[in-house]
Amino acid sequence: MPAAEDHSAATVAPATGVSSPSAPGDVGLVVPRDFVSAEPFTFDSGQTLPGFTLRYETYGRLNAAGDNAVLICHALSGDHHCAGRHAATDRKPGWWNNLVGPGKAVDTDKYFVLCANVPGGCQGSSGPASVNPATGRPFGMTFPFVTIRDMVRAQKIWLDALGVKKLHAAIGGSMGGMQALQLGIEWPGFCRRLIVLAATARESAQAIAFNEVGRQAVMQDPEWRGGDYPPGGGPRVGLAIARMMAHITYLSDAAMDRKFGRKTTSPKANGGALTEEHSQLSMEGGAVTGLAPAAIEMKFEVESYLRHQGESFINRFDANSYLYITRAIDHFDLMAASGSLEAAFAPMASETLVVGFTSDWLFPPAQNRAIALALLRAGKRASYAELAMDLGHDSFLLESQELYGLVRGFLG
């Protein structure tokens, strides 16, 4: 476990577990911990909380100099659990387990790897689902508005408390890449290297539009109730719709055609597990999908896949968090304050690797290339790589020796 320094304004929860590799190349069992800051935190909006919690995981060990730390920044629906398993029986490991582990591209034998759930999130960090001590009920929409800058400011307080003097690197895809860039701008010199994958310096109108439709699906669901729903309740139907739609934007036409094409579901699948899941969704939402005639009902495999995506998401994600985090992404605009990307990057002292993916149409290659070009124009050390992977925006999460090689080389 890391040498955790006490910080006057923060309490690091007692160590509750040690990474114990169960197999070569895997960090093994991990235990999430909570960092609790008792210092008032003022958000970019001007709203202040008396303190905040970040749930996080670490893998590997912080060296004596405190300078071998690699921060992983998660995307919209990610969390602090990026590698290993919480229990030996876990069906799936953390979301970036293919990248992070002993001997992997982000080598936990060399680096002290950290990942925290962002503020505004719903996996243990302070967010709309957290209980407001003043009322004894979830904050809901009274939680302060969160920006990408708020996310990295909170993480900087946590990293300071853990004794991390300097980051060897910060790595993130999508919203994680936004955080990495913001970190490089806010504390020049704190972070030596940035790896920015499938990101953008400012969202396009199309990406804002998709997020807005998702938010409307959530907020127009009668169960949303202005964000004031009981824990475990809420706009499950609206959130599932939002996730189904968003999931299409994370893939590519080519990948969906290869994986599903126009394949139809078997009668068994129609009457089996997938329909059960769907009925569950319907019951929760009080809707009556079962009354649709067979011809209108689910027919194509891609449909049952999407419904499954929607269903599994509502069981792990808070609807208000979805509103907050998509809004943080929409508001992110490095050009807004300084007028140009070059000006925004002027204070930076990191070396940056930007990676775009050919099939990513949410944050397409051109938007990633623009980040690297602006860094170069601002006189910074920056590289751009474009990987021909056809899974769309989510390509950054895939197994790819090319990506691993780039990350390993840039970190070394």
Next chain:
Amino acid sequence: MPAAEDHSAATVAPATGVSSPSAPGDVGLVVPRDFVSAEPFTFDSGQTLPGFTLRYETYGRLNAAGDNAVLICHALSGDHHCAGRHAATDRKPGWWNNLVGPGKAVDTDKYFVLCANVPGGCQGSSGPASVNPATGRPFGMTFPFVTIRDMVRAQKIWLDALGVKKLHAAIGGSMGGMQALQLGIEWPGFCRRLIVLAATARESAQAIAFNEVGRQAVMQDPEWRGGDYPPGGGPRVGLAIARMMAHITYLSDAAMDRKFGRKTTSPKANGGALTEEHSQLSMEGGAVTGLAPAAIEMKFEVESYLRHQGESFINRFDANSYLYITRAIDHFDLMAASGSLEAAFAPMASETLVVGFTSDWLFPPAQNRAIALALLRAGKRASYAELAMDLGHDSFLLESQELYGLVRGFLG
């Protein structure tokens, strides 16, 4: 007016209006008419209705030989009103008024132009919102499942009744292009020319996925009630969500960035007309959007634009029709029956012009090119043109001298 022949199985409603050009280049005031077939119509699904109605409009005059007719086939959210105005005070003319009129690319001085609302539609033709004579209530989801082939079979009965011996051409974009192709396959020799714009011979998994999310938004809305909602009621919120999302797929990233970029709405707009529209939507759905904090609420122009699209759609479109017609599009697959496009096209005797649009990512150029290539391989006369217009799928509806030139030349 056309010389309407009586057809034993059909009644042509009495003429109620004559196209009287009010300005050069415009067909002027038009009156929609109803074709009522009293012959049983059996759908591809095997279900039979005792008859059906198609609402339609015509522009220009059928010649004595009955061979100067041009059929316009409409897309998902279109209808029979493709040119002229119903009243001098109409704010907008028909949806393809820029293409159809005296001296225009589809010249009503030369051609007898016809356009009918498809069966399954909701603008006067038989569809889920029509009253089932057996029950005195709307069919809702008991309306027979509709295919693209059903759409053209019903239109063929209507064209026969009007005395149209042969079509000079059939023209359609998107679902309209699907109908044109199906028409060419079903009655070789009936249609001399086909113009197919922004279409596909079979929908991709991505396009099916978007349609499915839209259907789920409709069907999971508690107001849908299995499709059994009162006239004027129904899943207005779900349908608005579906339309907002679909509208993004009709545009392009580039066009949205040019038109909206990251422009924000003025405080006036936020508190004014657009919010009123939104409140209306909320009231209908019983949701409570007004409670969201300002930072989560509408900020970007693209958002107010989309909400307006959703709001205006629910005032003119029936939710069950939306389910039926998107499903007809999803099921359209010219390869399914014969195993290859070439085999599907084997019986065709039309000349075909296929036009793809560079920025169309819903039915992209490659899918349009594939239609023309398969026609050529099947030994048919076919051409493919690709127009560099950046509005996305909806490019086919835009003013474009290039498109007009292609259509005019091909028809001449």
